[in-house]
Amino acid sequence: MKTQQDAAVFLLRIALAVGFLSAVASRMNLWGAQSSGWKNFVHYTAETNSFLPQSWAAIIAILSTIAELSIGILLLLGFQIKRTATYASILTLFFAIAMSISFGIKEPLDYSVFAFSAGAFLLRTFPRYVWSLDQLLHQ
Numbered sequence: 001m002k003t004q005q006d007a008a009v010f011l012l013r014i015a016l017a018v019g020f021l022s023a024v025a026s027r028m029n030l031w032g033a034q035s036s037g038w039k040n041f042v043h044y045t046a047e048t049n050s051f052l053p054q055s056w057a058a059i060i061a062i063l064s065t066i067a068e069l070s071i072g073i074l075l076l077l078g079f080q081i082k083r084t085a086t087y088a089s090i091l092t093l094f095f096a097i098a099m100s101i102s103f104g105i106k107e108p109l110d111y112s113v114f115a116f117s118a119g120a121f122l123l124r125t126f127p128r129y130v131w132s133l134d135q136l137l138h139q
Contacts, residue, residue, distance in 0.1 A: 006130045012123050013075050013132070016088060019116065020072030024065055041065075048095070050102040067091055078132020085124035092117035 022031075029035040036044070038061075045064070046057035071091065074084040096113040108114055129135055 005126075006128075009123065009126050009129060010131050012119055013078065013081065013085075013129065016085075016116070016120055016123065017072045017075035020068045020088070021076070024069045024072065027065060048098050048102050051098075064091070064095075078129055078134050081129045081132060081134050082124045085120045088120035089117050089124065092120060 025031055026034070026036045027038050027041045029037055042057050042061045045061040046054050049057065049060060052060070067087070068091070071084055071088045074080060075088065092113055096108040096117055099108040099111075099113060
């Protein structure tokens with residue numbers, strides 16, 4: 001049982017990391033023709049945060065990209081997992097709430113943003129993280 005839980009925790013951590021890194025890669029046109037691109041992302045940021053001044057979109061886009069890149073790398077490495085998973089959960093919960101306000105509840109449900117946030121919160125609750133930098137540093 002413990003081995004299955006260790007594998008599940010590892011896969012959850014990697015899936016969350018890859019989700020964050022893929023979104024950033026799309027903004028940076030690293031997915032080629034399937035990329036959203038930076039300009040489209042800033043526009044989407046303005047739409048998602050329609051309750052804020054549109055002039056804030058670029059700074060929100062930059063800050064969220066830095067946060068997502070940092071979270072993705074830290075989760076991939078398995079460093080400070082509890083803290084990083086907490087930040088991931090909060091960031092995605094804010095995103096889900098902003099999506100709900102601007103587009104309605106269907107949008108964040110369709111894109112599983114609440115599930116992503118809950119998965120990050122679940123990740124922070126485990127007592128150990130095998131195959132991680134945290135494990136290596138605490139041996």
